[in-house]
Amino acid sequence: MFRIVKKKRFSEKVFLFEIEAPMIAKSRKAGNFVIVRIDSKGERMPLTIADSDIKRGTITLVVQEVGLSSIKLCRLNEGDNVADVVGPLGTPTHIEKFGTVICAGGGVGVAPMLPIIRALKAAGNRVLSVIAGRNKDLIILENEVRASSDRLIIMTDDGSYGEKGMVTAGMEKLIQQEGHVDKAFAIGPPIMMKFCCMLTQKYGIPTDVSLNTIMVDGTGMCGACRLTIGGKTKFVCIDGPEFDGSLVDWDEMFKRMGTFKRAEQEELEHFKTAANASPDAELKAPDSSVPAENGTANNCKGGMKTDTTAENVQEMTSREAQWRKVLRASLKPKDRTTIQRVTMPELDADYRATTRTEEVNIGLTPEMAMQEAKRCLDCVNPSCVEGCPVNINIPTFIKNIERGDFLSAAKVLKQTSALPAVCGRVCPQEKQCESRCTYLKMNKPAVAIGYLERFAADYERQSGLISVPEMAPANNIKIAVVGSGPSGLSFAGDMAKRGYDVHVFEALHEIGGVLKYGIPEFRLPNSIVDVEIDNLRKMGVHFTTDCIVGKTISIEQLENDGFKGIFVGSGAGLPNFMGIPGENLINVMSSNEYLTRVNLMDAANPDTDTPMNFGKHVMVVGGGNTAMDSCRTAKRLGAEVTIVYRRSETEMPARIEEVKHAREEGINFLTLHNPIEYIGDANGTVKQAVLEVMRLGEPDEGGRRRPEPTGETKVIDVDQVIVAIGVSPNPLVPKSVAGLELGKKNTITVNDMMRSSRHDLFAGGDIVRGGATVILAMGDGRRAAENMDKQLMEEQNK
Numbered sequence: 017m018f019r020i021v022k023k024k025r026f027s028e029k030v031f032l033f034e035i036e037a038p039m040i041a042k043s044r045k046a047g048n049f050v051i052v053r054i055d056s057k058g059e060r061m062p063l064t065i066a067d068s069d070i071k072r073g074t075i076t077l078v079v080q081e082v083g084l085s086s087i088k089l090c091r092l093n094e095g096d097n098v099a100d101v102v103g104p105l106g107t108p109t110h111i112e113k114f115g116t117v118i119c120a121g122g123g124v125g126v127a128p129m130l131p132i133i134r135a136l137k138a139a140g141n142r143v144l145s146v147i148a149g150r151n152k153d154l155i156i157l158e159n160e161v162r163a164s165s166d167r168l169i170i171m172t173d174d175g176s177y178g179e180k181g182m183v184t185a186g187m188e189k190l191i192q193q194e195g196h197v198d199k200a201f202a203i204g205p206p207i208m209m210k211f212c213c214m215l216t217q218k219y220g221i222p223t224d225v226s227l228n229t230i231m232v233d234g235t236g237m238c239g240a241c242r243l244t245i246g247g248k249t250k251f252v253c254i255d256g257p258e259f260d261g262s263l264v265d266w267d268e269m270f271k272r273m274g275t276f277k278r279a280e281q282e283e284l285e286h287f288k289t290a291a292n293a294s295p296d297a298e299l300k301a302p303d304s305s306v307p308a309e310n311g312t313a314n315n316c317k318g319g320m321k322t323d324t325t326a327e328n329v330q331e332m333t334s335r336e337a338q339w340r341k342v343l344r345a346s347l348k349p350k351d352r353t354t355i356q357r358v359t360m361p362e363l364d365a366d367y368r369a370t371t372r373t374e375e376v377n378i379g380l381t382p383e384m385a386m387q388e389a390k391r392c393l394d395c396v397n398p399s400c401v402e403g404c405p406v407n408i409n410i411p412t413f414i415k416n417i418e419r420g421d422f423l424s425a426a427k428v429l430k431q432t433s434a435l436p437a438v439c440g441r442v443c444p445q446e447k448q449c450e451s452r453c454t455y456l457k458m459n460k461p462a463v464a465i466g467y468l469e470r471f472a473a474d475y476e477r478q479s480g481l482i483s484v485p486e487m488a489p490a491n492n493i494k495i496a497v498v499g500s501g502p503s504g505l506s507f508a509g510d511m512a513k514r515g516y517d518v519h520v521f522e523a524l525h526e527i528g529g530v531l532k533y534g535i536p537e538f539r540l541p542n543s544i545v546d547v548e549i550d551n552l553r554k555m556g557v558h559f560t561t562d563c564i565v566g567k568t569i570s571i572e573q574l575e576n577d578g579f580k581g582i583f584v585g586s587g588a589g590l591p592n593f594m595g596i597p598g599e600n601l602i603n604v605m606s607s608n609e610y611l612t613r614v615n616l617m618d619a620a621n622p623d624t625d626t627p628m629n630f631g632k633h634v635m636v637v638g639g640g641n642t643a644m645d646s647c648r649t650a651k652r653l654g655a656e657v658t659i660v661y662r663r664s665e666t667e668m669p670a671r672i673e674e675v676k677h678a679r680e681e682g683i684n685f686l687t688l689h690n691p692i693e694y695i696g697d698a699n700g701t702v703k704q705a706v707l708e709v710m711r712l713g714e715p716d717e718g719g720r721r722r723p724e725p726t727g728e729t730k731v732i733d734v735d736q737v738i739v740a741i742g743v744s745p746n747p748l749v750p751k752s753v754a755g756l757e758l759g760k761k762n763t764i765t766v767n768d769m770m771r772s773s774r775h776d777l778f779a780g781g782d783i784v785r786g787g788a789t790v791i792l793a794m795g796d797g798r799r800a801a802e803n804m805d806k807q808l809m810e811e812q813n814k
Contacts, residue, residue: 017097021074027153029081030124031090032066037101038073039568040065046131047109047258049228050075053100053525054088059617059626061085062231062253064128064203065104066157075101078127078156084625100525102562106228106257111135115198116142118190118221119165120212122183122204123149126157128226129203130164136201137164144194145169146186148204152177183208184215197221202261206269213261225261227252230272237533237589237746238609240275242600244268249593249600254747268600271700275602275629329431329486332424333412335394340415349393357461358388365680372620372652373537376677377441377470382422385471389418391463395454400465403452405795406439406506408432410449414468423483426476429469430485434509435502435548435794437477438531440470441540442641443791444671477547484554488515493808496521496579498565498749501529502790503781504585505552506797511583512555514805519579520557523564523748526616529587531790533616534608536645538652539674566752571777581776581804584764585797588743588782594637598694599739602701603629607638607646607740614649631655631736635705637691638740639668644675646738647683657683658732662690662710662723688712689730690723694737705734745783753777761786770800771807778804 022034040050049064067076081087092098109132117136121129126147137143145165149155150173162168169186170178179186183204191197200223202212209225216223231241231253241252246263250256331337361378362368368376380388392414400410409428416425429436445466453462476482495511497504500522508518526532528545553559563569565586574582591606593599613619619628632655636647639661647657659678661668664687668675679685686707693706709728712721747762757765757773763786764772764779771778780796782788788796 018101026156034074041068044104045108046135048104050103057624066127080124113140118144118200120146120202122208125204134164144190148183210266223261224258228257239591239606369681380471389414399452400449403449422475425472434506437473491515494579496574496582498584499586500527501587503793503797506794507583507801508557510801518557521563533612566749584779585781586749589746590744592742601696604737607642634736635734636738641670643740644670660686667720769803
């Protein structure tokens with residue numbers, strides 16, 4: 017939590033806050049901003065840092081009551097806590113000795129302008145400042161600005177203080193009196209910045225503006241702040257927030273600023289109504305994050321073993337153990353092959369398409385699991401293990417299920433997998449372990465390895481007898497992990513088992529990475545992820561949220577703090593777009609933004625603050641699992657949904673099960689079509705999509721037939737588009753590390769040991785691959801842990 021140590025009122029709706037955030041105070045620069053989340057129901061709100069005090073460990077924010085989040089923040093007092101403050105973010109202001117510089121701040125824009133004024137003055141510039149407000153009461157930080165300015169002009173709309181007129185009048189007065197101005201900066205309401213730029217263009221003065229008002233997340237993961245700058249699409253939070261104002265498409269910005277205007281107004285009205293009904297009451301949302309237990313939960317008891325056997329690990333896992341020999345002899349291989357593969361029980365399609373929090377797959381009963389386990393032939397050389405990126409001892413955990421020792425099965429899984437309940441749900445087993453099953457050579461369905469993995473992990477969780485893997489003695493060597501997604505968690509678990517002191521740093525306010533923000537609860541409930549994470553805590557892994565390595569703290573600082581090894585698993589959080597006309601229209605969203613708002617920020621819950629536009633005619637572009645997650649989520653939010661994919665359904669990279677579920681839930685499939693343009697209405701909101709009809713040509717390098725345009729087009733009506741065509745690595749971490757060799761699209765280049773060009777830095781998952789499955793990312797984490805351990809032990813023994 018981040019404590020408010022000072023609150024000062026400037027006017028009826030403008031307040032200054034000093035908040036304890038020592039790491040941010042130490043690393044912030046002029047132009048940086050933070051993302052603030054007021055409480056557990058709050059949205060993520062960008063605010064530029066006005067000042068900092070390294071000794072006190074505080075940052076200063078100036079806030080104007082505008083929307084719900086700012087109103088809630090302004091109601092807090094000294095001694096209260098803010099749930100989350102993340103930063104510093106954004107590219108710092110470019111400061112050099114320009115010569116004579118004009119700095120124009122309008123309203124609360126004076127606050128983010130203040131550190132720029134100070135930095136420009138410290139760099140030897142002649143600083144001319146103009147601060148403006150509607151009236152005297154809205155002039156803020158006058159003394160602070162005056163102290164670092166060579167000249168200061170104050171403008172008020174009504175003439176109640178300083179000179180009467182707009183900020184541009186003050187700027188023009190200075191330009192004419194000075195005769196020559198080398199550079200200008202303008203921060204304030206967007207309309208003010210536009211007119212400032214129109215003025216300075218007349219005099220040929222380059223002018224930088226800050227566009228942080230358009231930002232949503234601030235870390236580059238959502239793409240909501242994309243804007244046309246100089247004819248190219250830029251992400252304001254990553255590429256800015258400051259740009260040459262002459263290059264900004266201001267009309268586009270004004271329209272995009274209204275993206276959530278209606279939704280935000282509804283949230284504000286809801287807040288006011290509730291506050292009036294009970295001023296002191298906290299608006300409490302029902303706990304929808306924990307779905308009703310089903311499947312194995314209703315069958316936890318019975319004639320099976322319900323606590324862990326006293327066997328040692330060797331006895332539990334050895335293929336030559338007596339119990340396992342007896343088990344093999346109990347049923348002939350021929351008889352095992354006649355058993356039909358189990359069918360996963362599922363919720364009714366019509367019902368499940370209305371609920372976001374209940375899992376579609378219900379889970380196996382103990383009887384079903386034991387029967388399916390009998391199908392496993394306990395091969396001498398199990399090829400299924402070779403197909404598993406984390407090398408789970410598959411026959412061993414399955415044979416423990418067959419004999420009814422479910423807790424031992426879970427123990428076996430945990431020897432190699434930090435997230436068995438997760439993998440059992442979301443891994444593409446049909447392309448990995450199950451694709452190597454001996455049954456396929458007999459033209460029979462593979463053993464349902466994924467279903468059985470899920471069963472064992474769920475059974476252990478529901479029994480309350482959760483085990484911790486065997487741990488080596490503590491060696492007191494500190495290891496840092498950047499990112500808490502699948503690769504980071506897998507690496508952390510393996511290093512903790514080896515006795516290391518592991519610290520995980522996560523940029524978001526929740527641990528889990530893509531497992532939390534990207535995968536819907538109807539496929540992977542948050543409660544399942546939380547149990548897996550809690551198990552890592554029991555193993556001694558430390559977690560720090562709201563900390564961006566490369567921004568809040570540097571790699572060098574980690575090394576100076578005694579961390580001997582660093583693993584980067586920061587994922588691929590930067591959404592891809594197609595670069596077609598109309599893609600920056602309102603309600604054309606990345607799947608990252610859409611799923612993050614719904615999954616992580618619970619925007620569909622009326623008791624949370626994050627705004628969301630819910631389309632009625634939604635088009636999802638893409639054919640992968642993320643596209644399926646997006647279209648099935650939109651369906652649950654009441655939309656008629658069409659998924660558009662440029663190849664045929666056969667080429668879709670999504671899991672067969674996900675495609676099947678989507679069809680059953682009423683998703684329309686429009687394959688062999690590709691968007692080439694979006695058409696908007698007068699308000700800049702998407703209303704139609706122009707699709708080009710495709711055909712399949714020759715196979716590409718990956719073996720899939722290439723889509724080719726036919727020249728024929730089709731127009732469909734839409735009010736929301738979700739673009740799910742992949743992601744790229746977020747450059748925040750890679751670009752912050754000196755001497756780090758990077759590959760295509762800011763991926764980190766590693767060798768076979770997962771080690772980067774820096775000796776102590778290893779990496780894995782999407783930040784290396786550019787995009788991968790959960791299990792491949794986990795495999796990278798395991799391989800990196802094994803090799804980092806070898807390297808550190810060799811160095812210690814020298």
